[in-house]
Amino acid sequence: MIREVLREIDDIERFLNKYKDYLGEDYIKYQKTLSELKIKARLKEIELKIKKALSLKSDKEYSRARVVLKDALALLENLEDETINKKIKTFNNQINLLKIQIENELLQIKNLLLGDESTINIHINPINMVFNIEEDENLKKLKQLLSKYQNPVKIGEGGFAYIFRVVKNNKIVAIKVPKELTELTGKIFLREIENWKKLNHINIVKLYDYNIHPYPYIEMEYCETDLNKIKNKLNLRDALMLIFEVLNGLKYAHNKGIIHKDLKPSNILISNGIPKITDWDLAREETSKSTTINALTLQYSAPEQITRTGIDKRTDIYQIGIILYELTTKQLPFKGDAFDIMESIKNKTPPKPSQINPLIDEELERIILKCIQKDKNKRYQSVGELQKDLANYLNMQLTTELNNSKSKNDFSRSMFYCADLVLFHLNNNDLPNALKYLYDLKYYAKKYCSEEIIKAIDNLINGLEYRIKEGIKEPSDDLKIMTKIVVEKVKMRF
Template identity: 35%
Template sequence: MDKYLGKKLDGRYEIMEIIGIGGMANVYKAYDTIEERIVAVKILREEYMDNADMRRRFKNESKAMAVLNHPNIMRVYDVSFSDRLQSIVMEFIDGITLKEYIEQEKVLKWKEAVHFTVQILRALQHAHDKGIVHRDIKPQNIMLLSDGTIKITDFGIARFARSETRTLTDKAIGSVHYISPEQAAGDTIDARTDIYSVGVMLYEMLTGKVPFEADTPVSVALKQIQSKAVLPREVNPSIPEGLQEITMHAMEKDAGKRYQSAAQMLRDIDEFKRDPSISFEYKYLSAPLAHDDSKYSDAIQNARRGKKEKKKKDKPRRAPVIPVLAGVTAAFVIVSAAFIGWMIYLNNPFASVEDKKVPNLVGEKYDVVRVSPKYEEFEIVPEDDPVYNTDYDKGVIYEQSPKEGTTVKVGSEIRVKISKGKQMVTLPDFSGQDYEQVVAKLTEWGLTADPKQMYSDTVPAGSVVQTIPSEGDQVAAGDIVTVYKSMGREEKLVTVPPLEGISLDDAKLLLQQRSLLVGKITYDEDYEDEAMNGLVVSQSPAEDSQVSPRTPVDITIAGTAESNKRLRLIIPLPAGVDRMVEMTATQDGTEVQKETVNPAELGRWPAYFTGEGYASVKIYFDGELYQVYDLDFDENGYYLLDDYSSDFAE
């Protein structure tokens, strides 16, 4: 048996069951007794406690996840690192892995694959903005909830790209079916590695198979570096052309030709969702050759030679004035031709302006683009004032015209749209407000309400108990806000007590003590045992039943309602008598009850009487008169007339 099951870690996490066994750690389902919620506790396996590399990876995972706060990334609540135990307390996710879902469905519908991919890219964009590269993106590390929400897990080999630059080792490499070519080759990696892995997952969701298979992991890694994947539409012709282009563009071998950020890939997916027939034309054709200007020089030289030859032709004899005018004209023509030729030589108006491919500016900072020598051959012009955009940070270009890859002349204008960043909203305190009104307000602000329910002793049913994020937290348009709706006070079940053999009054008192109600009262005139007359002989629900508070309990009483005026006397017994004695009760001279008891143990003896009007009752202790009472059944009272109990003390 696992040694952690049934234990309480750090005085608050009650380990309930094991829910996952990994290569370096096991994951347990636990109950947080302080926050009163179910959590997942990841514990480094005991055999790796002395392994410095494993301990580093485990701490690195908690370090990476601790700085992330995104609805599509599993949250970390607490960490504990000691020589005895290393654990990470995380959000508990009740779902299956994306890998299990793909294996179950075989091939996903393209709309569903896009829905999952968008969530993954948004989560990765958040991580990349924090300087974190996951490095092990695969469907086994993607959790899928029943409502279609995606959660990225397992940042065990993640790297802080801004704080350290490392190349891969065998111990740090991700799953070979999803790693990028640069990762497989052991080169330095960046956020584009995660983009490649997303492309592989999208390929698998659309086709039902990974792009590269081989007998050994090394062979698969080599294919990632060298081989070109079969186009998805050749495996599944129903895939739209534009979505195939997005998939293959994400899987470019050369990271420089790949999507440069998650935001860029989200941009294309957004355009594809608006127009599924779109084609992005990611073809990478060579630029056309520049025109050869030598032919224009040859034409100019030939023209000059023609003028000189024409001058040498024989002219008819004319009057002396004519040759002079002709000479002036010829000189003017020669000078003009020479001037024109010289200007042609200098300016070359017959040469074509060079063509250029439009670069991809989406995802780039506008302030960087407008001064970068890389884009000096184009005129970058903002189309409008910046506007709020869910997917792009402030100052980042989110749309351009013409689009990337379009062939234009050098010096052409590229109009761009610039993001104002996400529109942030500071959440107020919604607790106690009507749930439907709160959801409507969040929708109005561009937020998505994730409904949950919980019991509350203080908030009435139908009102909001709390939200996550909570009061004072800032969220952006498109973010998910979990809204907890009150189900009212939680009613715990109570146990129905045994009522048979006691009076109606006692039954009522006992039910009241258990927060239960007296239901229908029925009298059984034909009950055979006269000794039970006036007592409960059956009940419903039966004793020991588990019911909600204020549940009515039906009772059946022996006899008739008229004959069931019943009184109970509690007879005090001498505490010093520690032996068995016989107690007897008579009503109007008739014995109605006899019982052998030990006064020292019992303390008090209950005696029951049934009748109408007045009755005389005598109590006997081992056959000797002990007490005398008058009973008033109509008033449900009694009077002690004579008391000889002090004579029986020992």
């Protein structure tokens, strides 16, 4: 049945290609719809293979089940590559869940073929590496914790902890567990929880749950990637837009009296295109006098962290400046071994960003270099002050690009810049301007997008109009998320 559906879709595709020139702009929309239908059919085909493998497994035909699962995984990985190439995000969560399920089933079957009847669904090797033989009791407790979840898969680690992707109540979440149980890691873990539980913001990874029994853990929002993995793919404007959002989360934390102290690309996760700050284990309240630099990433450390003097909110601003420098130039300001980097951070002036990337103009360079001044008093004194300059810069750049595209009658680009202006003003809590550009976006989208997208834009307009009428100063998280989704679809001419 699925093969027949796929053949019919192929026939329609051949028809579309034949009349591509005649269909004009509609060709892209039809092709997009067909691509999604084809992906749905192929996902169904993979699900049926998994079902067949589970049936073979229950009949103890483990070798045959393993072959079917490996075939399903290969098909799924090819399909995932296709969705990435075509920039189709609709099926991301479903693909991730299927991948987790297949990987977990393959691990179980491998253990069964090796004569291990254990049904605990965890990757044993990375966990066993944490414990010595005499610490079997801790390993047992960790297994007990992970057995509460479905399909645990180790996805990363930091200085003090391992991160697992798990499934709970049919939802993917992440859990963080300490690498070892010592007095130091206990204090770090408790401090992280104490800080994190005070923070609830769209640009901060959400804390769901935590406990010390049966093994210390933090349950948190799962994000599909991090800034470190995508930093070299970002153009100048996208990098600045992303950092502007990050600053919203950082400003919120600072207003709560919490300083992060360890901002770096790997501590900025991305979920559905929204950046979120994570890892609050080195964070401290503003009133704390601790100045330790243990476990910091040296390249992102501020001078006062190297010299162990006077850490405050401006330390986070310095680290944001280093990230900005890296995102816009594609390199860090200081290089060499640990000693060279420490000396450079304390005493040397980095190369001007414009010398590395000529697209960086004088104003953007001024913003970046002001963030990373060695003297804290010469930096931006608050996140709000930095955001104000960055907002003025982004607004000027985007409106200039929009006006240029209008003057050239390049309305496809006009739609693109309107979309960015909507997001920018929404993240800047400027609802009237966000609404203004939403109306413009609707005008341009009518030329290029489906009726479904136009309706979605109308819903956003209604939501903003309501908030403005009621005197609400900020957009809701749901409104931000929906706007991000709609804007991305508009850019893809969905």
